[in-house]
Amino acid sequence: MSHFFKSLKSSQLRNVKHSMTSMLGIALFGWALIAGPTVAFVPIGGGVSTHVSITGTALLQKVTETCRAVAEAAGHEFKSTGSSPEELVQACLGPTATGEVSGAKFHSALQEIYRQNGLVDRDFVNSAPHHFNSEAFLQGRALITEGMVAIKANIREENFQAARETLGRVLHTLQDFYSHSNWVELGYTEPYINLIRRDLPLENLTDVNTATCSDCASGTCPNPILPNIQKKKKLTSGYMGIFSSSKPKGKCSHGGAADLTSTAVPRGGLNKDERRSDNVALHNAAVNAATAASLQLLDDIRLAAGDNDFLRMMGIARSSVVCFVIDTTGSMSDDIDEAREVVYEIIDSKKGTQDEPSEYILVPFNDPSFGPMIRTTDPNKMKREISKLKADGGGDIPEMCLSGLQLALTGAPASSHIYVFTDATAKDIALKDTIVALIRSTKSTVSFFMTGASRRRRRSLRADPFNDYKDLALASGGQAIQVSKKQLPQATDVILDTSTSALVTVLQRARNPGKQETFPFILDESLQNITIYITGTSITFTLTNPASVSQSNTEASGKLGTIQTVGNLRRVRLNADKQTGTWQININSNQPYTLKVTGQSTITFIYDFVESFKGPHPGFAVLSGRPQAGQPATLMLSVMGRKGPSSLTVSNIGLVTSGPGTVTSGTMTDMGGGDILVTVDEVPEGEFVVILKGTDKVSNTEFQRQSTTQMSVSKVNIQAVVDSNAEPGKAFKLPFSVITQGPGGQYHISARNDRNFPMSYPSSLTLTTGKYTNDTLTITPPASTPSGTDVTLTVEAKSSSGADSNYIVLRLSVVTKITDFVQPLCEVVSVLADDCPQDVSQCGPFQWELSANLTDGNGTGIERISLQQGDGTLSYTSLSAPIIQANYNASCCSQIVEFVAVDKVGNVGKCYQSIVRSGGPPALTLSLPLWLCLLVSAFVMRP
Known part of the structure; x- marks a missing residue:
């Protein structure tokens, strides 16, 4: 479905159970959210009503209804003070949502659904069931109902990202029914509930031998359905031919320039994707029915999941997540005790506040075991679980640290902060590339607390056995903190700093080798709890504010803030009366060092690297791996302000290298609603991050924000699409393709999954420059796999020299086939x-x-x-x-x-x-x- 649909009136919303006054802010908020992605992740070409606007309208109404129900059940009033994501989340979380509240996770959840909705037009462009084309009604209904089963099973297993992705695809197919069939031409105004009810039959379907349409030479006839089809209320849909003009005799075509069948008699088309002068009434009717049908499906999922888990799926939760990955070998008893104390302090000190974590995750690792991953929303359960940890075993060999970290990265929500405690090097260092791919895919931040390993356990001959951990921390934008076991209690203040709501990064840089350099950064009025972290050895620094007041590293408590030094970490906490404007920090060291400036603010952004795709309904798709070398990099970026995107202006977006700090500015295209398409013609070499500058209209101060996850380009590209769910005990085949624009030859293929399910795939492929090479990966979930389990699959292709590589990260749901579709x-x-x-x-x-x-x-x-x-x-x-x-x-x-x-x-x-x-x-x-x-x-x- 292309530009589906162009007009949606507020009076057409169904099941509005509360006053129009209370819904007005939500409607405006919905419009702000959906205006941009209309051209971003669904087909280009425009209009007002699209898959994204229909999906967004339904999602926002259902989220609002659910928030109101949760608030009323808790005994407090649901009252949104404005139309921004932050204000809706604030109202939804209720009285405990004091302080800064970030709408980023909610916005990200919506974007995931929108993106998957739009990708149906790329990944399944020629699939009749996915679009209800060619009278594929039974197959289309099967996609919807099987998708609903998967969504409910995923939510049950707390695999919310997998649920969102399937939801986006299912809603696309459901919405297409109303534009591509003759449902509204038959006079129906309500949704066809049988499409989401497998226990109800699909009736009055037209057989393949029955003509359905009259000829339309102009291609724009308002209703080409034959009178006998209308009279008998027969259901049909248009045939779509992307590669062929053939269709059964007398059948309707889909219509449009990309449909080759539309020039075969009977000519014309049935789709109502766009509003034209000849189809306004039918188009509007299709919009209404598709919106109402989306609400029906969402209501069914909400009721099956329960209100709280439905909101968690939608990213409506306190933004802080506490995730610990802890070494439990024999020498780690002190570290475990400290991690336990930190968790207790977080739980006890932040209870009832906006900074109270919405989820707790714990992954222990030892040798040779790791896991299981424990996830809970109950702080008391987290206390019990971390209290069970005991230091035992291990010996004098490295541990399974990266295996434990892999579980955390695939189990924690995206953009989480993960804290790793260890005193040994990683035995499973072969996972390093997979960990980097997962860090880039999830945009999670990993910080390592590395205590001095005893001589008995230190087997590496390298000067610094923890270099691999430092590389991973740098790649994620985290900290690599190296301290003695006695110093560990002082170092864990970093966890208290970062396990908080609305955390943003103002600046992050790394220098290797070190040198003397001055780093400017902008502090705006919205920032609170500003903290500067410097890691490295033999470091001196001087901090200067906009009024030229300075403080050196020798002043533990000065005019600008307090400085804490522990191990290789300097932590500078600025005073509350900080000045807005441009600050500077001059750092001098000949050793490698990192610098990071953070604070709390609702002014933030989310982004993805994207690529355009062609076809009947062109659009943009999110890149799973690294952007292509030798081509402009394209980003889709969403900006959030204190009062929504209208409360700020963006002056510059660019890519900045983590080494020299060179900034390459991009060309910005305003997509509306806070969404910006950014094109960077010359991508910097090496690792880079995204930097954004602008003005906060609320305070009229300049702001600066930076992403934390490092990225780089590659000449290799991997493509794969998960087109269905896997079943327990059955082999699942995943076709994939690899191409390089660099030198051809042998490329090593590696694949890993976070469930340790058995897999088979080619160990290498011979690539020819500019040509795709195809092969297949097979993964077999054990028969005992619970329905709703999701599998994160990482596939990497690396040149024989190791000079170039790329990856793709995919999610696969394992769902048991069910035969019970009967309601209680x-x-x-x-x-x-x-x-x-x-x-x-x-x-x-x-x-x-x-x-x-x-x-x-x-x-x-x-x-x-x-x-x-x-x-x-x-x-x-x-x-x-x-x-x-x-x-x-x-x-x-x-x-x-x-x-x-x-x-x-x-x-x-x-x-x-x-x-x-x-x-x-x-x-x-x-x-x-x-x-x-x-x-x-x-x-x-x-x-």
């Missing part, structure tokens, strides 16, 4: 509301009751029952019983109840009862199975 059934036994007075103002002293029986339609068992609407009390008998008896009691003032039953594979059934009456006695609901309740006004199964 609800049969009302009785409604006792006779005591409720007809005058609602007199309802206070009176109660009403409902009794119902719940059963699972296909025997997998009901897992959860929850109250969705109503202020009364819901109770029920054991969930293990064949028939579950549910009882609801409420005041006559609360006249509506809705509760939800979810079975063990995620099928959702709703019970809805209203005793609202206008004259006459309260309504009495008949005893009906849930699927029949669609026909009853008092008790319905709402789509």
Whole structure:
């Protein structure tokens, strides 16, 4: 679906349960978010209503509804003070969201969904089921329902990124149905719920031998559907030919310049992707239906997942995540004790504040074992788990540090801060390239706390056995802190600094070899808790503020801040009354050193390197690996301000090398809504990061921000697409292609996955310059793999000389095939509301009751029952019983109840009862199975 769709009115939104006043800010916020990506990750060509705008409208409405429900359940008011991501997240998190609140994770989650939605037009451009072309209705519905199963299973396993990616693709296919079929031409205005209900049949499908369209010589006829198709309400869709003009006799075409079948009789096309003068009404109807259908699907997923996990999937959570990777070998007892104390301090000191972590992750490693990864949102569980760690075993050999780090990088949310404690070199150093690829893919920051290894354990002859860790810290923008075991308690203040909300990097540089140099950086009014970190040996420095007041490294407490020195780390905490403007720090050392300046602020940015793709519906796709050498680098960058993107202006975006610090500015194209397309014609050599400068309109001060993850270019490129889910116990084949624009010859192929599932792939490929070489990787999840498990797969191609390499990082979901698509059934036994007075103002002293029986339609068992609407009390008998008896009691003032039953594979059934009456006695609901309740006004199964 290309430019689908161009017009969306607020009056067309369905199921708005609250005042238009409260929704206005959200609507404006939604518009700001979706305006930019319209041209960014969905087809170029424009208009107002696109896949992204439809998806964004539905997502924002569903997130708002969920936030409001969570807030009300917690007993506080949901009230957004403005339309920016930060203000929505602030309102959603409620009273605990004090201080700086970053909307970056929420924005990133939306972008992931939008991107995957748009990539359907690249990765599945010629697949009829993915677009409901060529009357592929059954196959298209299968993609939707199987995707929903995968999303629910992923959420159950807390694999939220995999869930978001599948959600984006599924929504594209669902939305395409309304533009590419004749659903709205048949006069239907509501969504076709059977598309998300595998237990309901698809009816009145046109067979392949029945003509469906009349000839349209102009190609712009408003409704080419044949009268007999209209009369019989037959469902059809247009045939799409990208490489061929053939189609069955008499069939409708998709239409458009890229559709070769559109010139074959019957000519023209059925799609309503764009609003034209000849199809305004049909286009608008398709927009409405696609939006409503997206809301239906999202509501089903929300109810299956529960409100909290639905919001976690959407990135609505406190932004701080605590992730520890800890060496548990025999010499690490002091380090484990310190890590435990840090975790306790974070939990105890930040509880109830915005800086309270939203998730805790712990990965122990030893030799030869590592893991398991422990993830929890419960701080008390984290305390229990880290208290269990004991130093034991290991001996005098290096440990499985990078294997543990790999688990953390694939399990933690993107852009996490990960802290590694060890006193030994890595035995699994062969994973180093994989770790770098994962760091670049996730944009996570890794900091190492390296305590002096004993002589018994130090086997390396190198001057610094920790150089590999320092390389990884530098690549991620983290710290490599080398201290004695006695000094470790002083060094861990870095963790308290960085396990906080709205953390931003103002400047980061590295020098190897060291030299004397002055580094300028800009501090704006929004920045708080500004900290400068310098790592290295034999270092002197002088810090100078905009008023020319200076402080040297010899002044532990001076006019500008306090300086703490421990091991190879200097930590400078600026005073709260810092001046805005350009600061300078002059560093002098002939040894390697790093510099990093951080603070807290909601002024930040997210970015991806992208590449354009052609086809009927061209667009941009995110690069999984390194950008191509010899070509301009293209970035899609989203900027967030204190009051949304309109509260700031951007003056310059460029790439800066981590070594010499050379800045290469890019050409900026404003895509709207805070999104900027940046093209850098000459990419700097070596490692580089992204730097952004602009003005904060709120304070009228200049700001500077920098990314932390280092990137470089490559002449090698790997392409692969995961086009389906894997099944436990079955081999999954992944075709991939490798190309180089550099010298041809032998290239080494390596692949790893974070689950240690068995794989087979070629160890090398012979490449010819400028030509793709194809092969296949096979991975086999064990039969015991839980449904919803995600696998992070990294494939690397490296030249025989090792001079050039690139990688691709893919996520693969393992999902058990299910046959149970039947929703739980609800049969009302009785409604006792006779005591409720007809005058609602007199309802206070009176109660009403409902009794119902719940059963699972296909025997997998009901897992959860929850109250969705109503202020009364819901109770029920054991969930293990064949028939579950549910009882609801409420005041006559609360006249509506809705509760939800979810079975063990995620099928959702709703019970809805209203005793609202206008004259006459309260309504009495008949005893009906849930699927029949669609026909009853008092008790319905709402789509």
